[in-house]
Amino acid sequence: MCDIIWCKKDKGGKPCDTINYLDPYCFWNWEGKINCAECGTVYYIHMIQGFMYMGPEERPGEKSDTSPLYADKPYDGYANYRPGVEGRTRPFQCIPRAKLLGVADMVKFSVRGRPVRGWRPQPPSAGLAGSQGFNWDIQKLSPEVWEGYQKKLAKGEVKDW
Numbered sequence: 001m002c003d004i005i006w007c008k009k010d011k012g013g014k015p016c017d018t019i020n021y022l023d024p025y026c027f028w029n030w031e032g033k034i035n036c037a038e039c040g041t042v043y044y045i046h047m048i049q050g051f052m053y054m055g056p057e058e059r060p061g062e063k064s065d066t067s068p069l070y071a072d073k074p075y076d077g078y079a080n081y082r083p084g085v086e087g088r089t090r091p092f093q094c095i096p097r098a099k100l101l102g103v104a105d106m107v108k109f110s111v112r113g114r115p116v117r118g119w120r121p122q123p124p125s126a127g128l129a130g131s132q133g134f135n136w137d138i139q140k141l142s143p144e145v146w147e148g149y150q151k152k153l154a155k156g157e158v159k160d161w
């Protein structure tokens, strides 16, 4: 699901009527200018958590920061601009913007203070294909997590609810 800019700019007596797709990864929290793939009109938008907070507002004479990934013209059959058309759409690079490429948060305790195994690397383990099954000998395999758990227990930071 993504937002769109339906360009209605007058172009030779007819509206541009091009739909510029704002793919969610890149525009979810974004402020900047984007061009219409057809007529090149620059629009300012400010999107917060996927919600169009400001815009789209025309910014004549300004340069766009980026382009839509894809655009089409619903009143014109299947006419469209696929990704990577020079000066109209940007290439598809299979990745979100650099700012959103984070590192995984290695959580060793749940919000209730119980040890969890959603971190890596897991210690060399036992069981079928190292799966450990339902048995996690935490004291033996992950002594530092066990120690942390004991400290949390002592401080009363472990809850059931």
Ligand SMILES: [Zn+2]
Pocket (backbone or CB within 6 Å): 007, 008, 009, 016, 017, 018, 036, 037, 038, 039, 040, 041
């Ligand atoms: Zn346009």
